[in-house]
Amino acid sequence: MPNNKQQPPGQNGFTLIEIMIAMLVFMVIMLGVAGGLIAAIKANTGNVVRDEALRLAEDELNRLRGDQFSTFGTAANLADTAGAWTATTVLSHVRGGAITFTRATQVADLVTAATALKRIDVAVGWNEPAGGAALPATGKNRQVDLSTIIVRSD
DSSP states (O other): OOOTTOOOTTOOOOOHHHHHHHHHHHHHHHHHHHHHHHHHHHHHHHHHHHHHHHHHHHHHHHHHHTSOEETTEEOGGGSOOTTOOEEEEEEEEETTEEEEEEEEEEEEEEEOSSOEEEEEEEEEEEOOTTOOOOOTTTOSSEEEEEEEEEEOBO
């Protein structure tokens, strides 16, 4: 009676040790991929928050640039506050989470012989869990700053 349980030569399969080594190599590779993915997600989230802060700063800067600054009158928002920052708190929803931003503005007169100029500075700050020192203007550990100079319209 022939023995049907014998395998033909060259088709022996894998041993348990070979399978375990292959799984270990696969696991090490996947841990590296997962770490890279987590780092990419954190960087992307940081960029989204930074973009939102920049949008808030641009909105405020454009609003202040549109205020009246002429020989006929100057808007109260454009009063000289050189050396002093005026801060407000803005709550914004970013990726399903609420982030509290601090938006600070400073207006300074830059008077020359020919024209009257004003410098407008806008800073938007937020706190990140990574920490860090509090920055001037907003008192937060992360901040974006924008500045512009406007000319009196006569």
